[in-house]
Amino acid sequence: MRLAIRAAVAAGMAGLLMTAAACSSDDNSGSSSGSKNVEVFTWWADGGEKAGLDGLVAAFGTACPNDKFVNGAVAGGAGSNAKAVLASRLQQNDPPDTFQAHAGAELTDYIKSGKIQDLSQEYKDWGLTDAFPKGLIDNLTVGGKIYSVPANIHRANVLWGNKTVLASAGITKDATDLDGFFADLDKLKAKKVTPLALGKDWTQEMLFESLLITELGADKFKGLWTGTTDWAGADITKAINDYKRLLTYTNKDTRDTYDWTDAEKLLMDGKAGYQLMGDWEAADLDAKGFKDYSFSPFPGNAGTYQWLADSFVLPVGAKNAEGTKCWLKVVGSADGQKAFNTKKGSIPARTDANAADYPAYQQAAIADWKSNAQVPSCPHGSACSQGWQGAVGSAQGKFSTDGDVAALQTALVNAAKQFAKA
Amino acid sequence: MLLRLRRWGPGLLLIGPSLIVLAIFVYGLIGYTVNLSLQKRHDALPSEGYAGLDNYKNLFTDPTGRFQHNLWNLLIFTLVFMGGTLIFGLLWALLLDVRTRFEGFFRTVYLFPMAVSFVASGVVWRWLMNSGQGDNAGGINSIFQGLHLSFLENKWWTTPTWGMAAMAMPAIWQLSGYIMALFIAGFRGIPVELREAAAVDGASTWQLYRRVLFPQLTPTTLSALIITGHMSMKMFDLIMSVSGAQWITEVPSVYVWQTLLTYDYAKAAAIAVFLLAVVAVVIVPYLIHVNRAEKRS
Numbered sequence: 175m176r177l178a179i180r181a182a183v184a185a186g187m188a189g190l191l192m193t194a195a196a197c198s199s200d201d202n203s204g205s206s207s208g209s210k211n212v213e214v215f216t217w218w219a220d221g222g223e224k225a226g227l228d229g230l231v232a233a234f235g236t237a238c239p240n241d242k243f244v245n246g247a248v249a250g251g252a253g254s255n256a257k258a259v260l261a262s263r264l265q266q267n268d269p270p271d272t273f274q275a276h277a278g279a280e281l282t283d284y285i286k287s288g289k290i291q292d293l294s295q296e297y298k299d300w301g302l303t304d305a306f307p308k309g310l311i312d313n314l315t316v317g318g319k320i321y322s323v324p325a326n327i328h329r330a331n332v333l334w335g336n337k338t339v340l341a342s343a344g345i346t347k348d349a350t351d352l353d354g355f356f357a358d359l360d361k362l363k364a365k366k367v368t369p370l371a372l373g374k375d376w377t378q379e380m381l382f383e384s385l386l387i388t389e390l391g392a393d394k395f396k397g398l399w400t401g402t403t404d405w406a407g408a409d410i411t412k413a414i415n416d417y418k419r420l421l422t423y424t425n426k427d428t429r430d431t432y433d434w435t436d437a438e439k440l441l442m443d444g445k446a447g448y449q450l451m452g453d454w455e456a457a458d459l460d461a462k463g464f465k466d467y468s469f470s471p472f473p474g475n476a477g478t479y480q481w482l483a484d485s486f487v488l489p490v491g492a493k494n495a496e497g498t499k500c501w502l503k504v505v506g507s508a509d510g511q512k513a514f515n516t517k518k519g520s521i522p523a524r525t526d527a528n529a530a531d532y533p534a535y536q537q538a539a540i541a542d543w544k545s546n547a548q549v550p551s552c553p554h555g556s557a558c559s560q561g562w563q564g565a566v567g568s569a570q571g572k573f574s575t576d577g578d579v580a581a582l583q584t585a586l587v588n589a590a591k592q593f594a595k596a
Numbered sequence: 597m598l599l600r601l602r603r604w605g606p607g608l609l610l611i612g613p614s615l616i617v618l619a620i621f622v623y624g625l626i627g628y629t630v631n632l633s634l635q636k637r638h639d640a641l642p643s644e645g646y647a648g649l650d651n652y653k654n655l656f657t658d659p660t661g662r663f664q665h666n667l668w669n670l671l672i673f674t675l676v677f678m679g680g681t682l683i684f685g686l687l688w689a690l691l692l693d694v695r696t697r698f699e700g701f702f703r704t705v706y707l708f709p710m711a712v713s714f715v716a717s718g719v720v721w722r723w724l725m726n727s728g729q730g731d732n733a734g735g736i737n738s739i740f741q742g743l744h745l746s747f748l749e750n751k752w753w754t755t756p757t758w759g760m761a762a763m764a765m766p767a768i769w770q771l772s773g774y775i776m777a778l779f780i781a782g783f784r785g786i787p788v789e790l791r792e793a794a795a796v797d798g799a800s801t802w803q804l805y806r807r808v809l810f811p812q813l814t815p816t817t818l819s820a821l822i823i824t825g826h827m828s829m830k831m832f833d834l835i836m837s838v839s840g841a842q843w844i845t846e847v848p849s850v851y852v853w854q855t856l857l858t859y860d861y862a863k864a865a866a867i868a869v870f871l872l873a874v875v876a877v878v879i880v881p882y883l884i885h886v887n888r889a890e891k892r893s
Contacts, residue, residue: 258857264640283859287640375842428728430754430844445732561639561858568854569660571843575756585660 211244212497214486215270217256219249222457226518230325230505233513238500246270257560264289269489271498277324277485278313279399280555280563285316290487292319296499302506305524309548310481313556322485323506326520329453329539330551331384331480334438335468339367339447348470352388352416355473359423362447371437371446372424375567376553378574381450382417383551388474389413392547395478399550399557401594405587414579421574430574441467452482452554456535457519469535471542479546482554483523562593626872633865640859651866662843663851663867670847672760673767674828680768681824682817685775690805692776693783703780706773714770718837721766725752725838759844767834771827775820782816783809815889822882829875 212234218227224247231243248256253274260273269289275281284290297303297320303311306324314320333348340346340358343365349355362369372378387395389409397403404410425432425440438455440446442464449455450472459467471478486505492498504510511522516531521539529540550556552563569585572578633651637643655663688706692699709717726734729749733741737749752762786809794804832849839845841854848871855864 254857261857261859283640289640374840425728425732427751427754428726428732430842431722431727431839559858561860564854564858568662568843568846572660572665575754575844581660588659
């Protein structure tokens with residue numbers, strides 16, 4: 175009998191402990207409410223990205239002395255870790271004061287679910303409508319409203335080359351059309367180097383999109399993401415066939431195991447002639463002390479600037495909305511964009527930047543950004559939603575193994591049907 | 597009535613909290629997932645009502661054949677993994693069963709890989725199973741070159757269709773020791789008298805193992821198969837660290853992760869429920885079998 179009572183008491187205690195534990199875990203989340211903190215959620219935890227963020231924070235400190243920057247960075251996985259954490263915080267209605275997201279269609283999910291606020295009025299107040307180029311503003315506008323402030327612009331469709339390797343194959347000038355490019359790749363192949371270094375999934379998507387831009391031109395390419403260009407068309411079939419041919423010039427054995435930095439290493443080691451990659455490669459090559467590189471738009475892409483941008487938003491339920499607005503204002507301002515971009519290796523979204531503040535590659539990019547047609551990119555979220563990215567990435571991965579042209583086109587058509595904004 | 601309560605009450609009270617927690621966090625959430633898998637909830641918006649079994653049907657009618665490809669990968673991985681651990685586990689157990697010198701040392705050596713996490717070993721194996729060949733070779737392929745065995749070089753897990761067999765290698769390396777431990781325990785559990793009786797009857801070593809010892813290891817083998825089987829069906833961390841999430845090596849658990857990250861909650865739930873059902877098909881009969889066996893004894 176006494177044993178039974180003791181057991182009952184013990185069981186009761188255990189239950190109490192458990193509820194206590196459950197309660198206490200709730201407490202630490204709401205502590206910053208009402209404060210002047212601005213929690214900025216990013217995946218910029220190291221390298222040039224961290225340096226850029228630090229620059230932005232310094233500018234924020236001078237412009238908004240009443241608010242305190244709180245770093246909410248989640249490292250790793252090119253943002254996929256951070257996105258997972260963010261998704262669960264948004265689900266629990268515990269958003270950070272602002273978070274990093276690719277500008278453009280990737281925001282669709284957040285907009286649809288009413289997680290972020292309209293910033294159109296702030297755009298007018300801060301003069302951003304005129305400071306950003308029209309192509310960018312059009313792309314940022316969803317249903318007449320703008321939801322994010324881009325901090326920078328990267329270019330995706332850049333072809334990088336190893337000058338020494340190219341010279342040894344007799345290539346003095348980068349090709350400007352596809353036929354010339356294939357001829358150059360053949361020359362490199364004869365030299366027993368990998369003509370075109372390539373990595374896995376999203377890097378393959380980037381290469382394919384560059385080809386699409388060449389085949390379709392800027393306007394039709396943009397139409398792919400808005401539903402005005404048909405994915406089932408014969409020009410897409412031709413692009414896929416060319417893409418298949420292009421894949422034969424890549425590092426066939428290893429491409430599905432390589433990240434973009436592994437492919438970059440092939441280029442640096444002189445084992446590959448070319449690589450298609452976004453312009454963060456310039457900052458990375460500089461940081462690694464490799465000077466012997468050439469760059470040009472992908473053959474047939476001249477005059478088209480495939481952009482992607484990191485941007486910041488104002489979540490619904492941000493604890494310090496005023497502070498967040500101050501942060502966003504800094505992000506969009508000329509000073510903020512300069513502080514951020516000179517360090518990160520990207521260019522400012524504003525067209526009034528002083529090119530002389532930037533290194534060589536960026537000066538060229540700034541000039542192009544003003545004059546070129548602007549098109550978005552799907553793997554980097556400016557053209558399509560995350561669901562669309564996933565479907566295309568999977569289809570592209572399959573194509574890399576089986577090379578089935580018809581199957582890839584069907585998959586692309588289906589993905590567009592499922593995800594294109596009506 | 598009161599007497600009964602006295603007999604059952606304290607026990608019930610003791611396991612009560614864990615029962616409640618189990619009910620909520622395991623069975624409650626399974627119920628929630630099943631419910632979710634039947635709804636139209638394909639983005640971050642609230643559900644648009646019930647869709648019946650459409651989510652399951654769509655998995656199999658997707659023209660890219662992604663889910664079938666996932667299941668094929670899972671099948672290859674599971675078969676190679678189960679077979680491999682069983683063969684190596686049994687082999688090592690046999691070697692140690694004959695009372696080798698330094699038995700303790702070898703036992704530890706074989707068991708050690710189990711202490712490594714799949715993530716850590718995955719990163720190392722990612723490098724070992726470098727798919728580059730010829731001049732680009734690295735890892736095992738370059739070892740093959742050094743041994744003048746270049747014809748053995750291969751693409752490992754990037755091989756179309758059969759690549760998952762290579763993916764199973766790190767898993768085999770890690771868990772064979774554990775299966776070995778199971779088998780050693782099985783061998784040691786067989787009374788010495790049986791071995792002696794067989795020896796007296798003039799049985800050769802082969803006959804001793806084949807006719808006397810192996811038949812008594814059936815329950816051990818079954819446990820080993822169940823343990824490795826359900827582990828392989830849930831395999832996620834190893835695949836993520838060797839190849840990352842990508843088409844060639846995608847299995848249902850990775851697919852769940854991918855769809856969840858793109859806010860297709862209903863589809864993710866449908867895959868998860870399907871996976872649970874597959875595991876249950878294997879585990880439940882085993883549990884029933886064990887339960888019966890325990891009652892009999």
